[in-house]
Amino acid sequence: MCGIIGVTGTGPAVPRLIDSLKRLEYRGYDSAGVAALVDGKIERRRAKGKIRELEAVLAAEPLDATIGIGHTRWATHGAPTTANAHPHKAGRVTLVHNGIIENFAELKAELVAEGHAFESQTDTEVVAHLLDSQLGKINDPLVAFKTVLDRLTGAYALAVLIEGEDGLILGARRGSPLVVGWGEGEMYLGSDALAVGPFTQKISYLEEGDFVAIDRSGARMFDASGAPADRPIVQVSASSALVEKGEHRHFMEKEIHEQPDSVQHTLSEYLDFVNGKAKPGEIDFATVERIQIVACGTAFYAGQIGRYAFERLAGLPCDVEIASEFRYRHPALTKGTLAVAVSQSGETADTLASLTWCKAQGLKTAALVNVHSSSMAREAGTLWPTHAGPEIGVASTKAFTAQVAALLALAVTAGVQRGRIDPATEGELVRALFEAPRLIAESMAMDGALKEVAHDLSKATDVLFLGRGAMFPLAMEGALKLKEISYIHAEGYAAGELKHGPIALIDEETPTIALAPLDDVFEKTASNLQEIAARGGPVIMIAPKTAPDPHGAGIRRVDAPDCHSLIAPLIYAIPVQLLAYYTAVQKGTDVDQPRNLAKSVTVE
């Protein structure tokens, strides 16, 4: 994941930028760069590869400055080249960015028509041009910056230098985190507390939609509406450990909030955002006759969501099985089967054994794993990485959505390669995936309503989760999350199965959580909810505002963002995780290390 640092003070800025960038190396990157204001002019140094390559460039052409910004880039739009490395520059403006500017193509077209010339393939560069253009019309840099932010669609964290504005760095966050660090006569911006950790432990966490101006003497912070905002200064631990909870109470909460980034980085492994295409990988799906996914727990539910996509988009038969059953069942698999192990750790004993067995049968194998040096990564013929970063909370969250994101993207590739998806549809599906990080960030706004629901759930002894289509495995994942960390008994069902048994459980004490995106089966789910309400069962329907109200007393609604049905499992995963999290917090359980559970199950 990309890293950001900004320093404005009186001492040499560039060694500080490099020190910070080294601390951000753990996030993964393929190019790095810095920009500094030298004698009133902004100069950049950038390099493909590691920080040491950037240091070599700086050794040859040093930058002597007291203000600068730096970035480690993990390529999403455009290859990892020096030209695509941040900072990006246009006129008086130079900036670094994490996230995705979804409407960059439309903004770029507009700017090109006005005569702006672009030098990179990135989405970021449009922001620099847009701000430079606004600065030509509006004198106040903060006002100009706000007009630019108002035009951006997507998820971002930004740090900006402007020629002629000595000592000033502007910053903004939406979807990607950004912190302000407070020093003595020196101020900092960073993508996390770790970025500013070498210089200060005094941090203000910017909130969603905030923007900020820092200079040597302090920071002026504003909320999304432009009103001054007061974000408290907190003292963070001096530890330089690679993983810390930051502004969050638990790792699980932190990891839930990291999902706009982790999903974006995972998607960019499989999709070419610049050209709106699915990237062909090592495996040609046209030669695959069947997919057999094996996994455990949460990864198994991710696999089931993948199955809906592979079959629907690519017409590719796909089976998904719990690894502990698969490995002892003597399954009959045909030669053209691609066996896929899905796992966060890549070490789960049953999944690894199933993969090894499939390989021994002479099948093609792939491992979709988050730990890229794990046993499964080494065992499988093909490595399909997820880029969720280290997951510390025992209950899996960001690793799950990274698995789902990768499987959805691979299903689009499969559909293209098997001639089921034409170029126009490919463009539409890639665009839909492209919107997921922003919509995930927007989904966090459901937290207020979900806390209220969690208050009631914490008193329940049984909870039902319902969904249809890809929402069915997500309902099972929701039930698993709730069981794991709040110790409340929960089950996930296909909504249509209700009448075949589970409806007998319905009473006034048993809440039902319904995952109901506005898709082709919404009406059917809605009528199942009426059946529950008619029997006195409390129903919480998570659905977009635009979805009609099911007629039934006692159906509470929680509004989710509107989204393309392909990405609904990614978007609806957020309320499901938050609900489990808030319920567990309400109950006071050990959220990050629930009883009896281990992060990686390397025994049977």
Ligand code: F6R
């Ligand atoms: C649930 C959870 C577990 C794991 C399962 C597989 O929150 O974390 O169900 O998903 O133990 O682990 P991995 O993905 O490492 O194979």
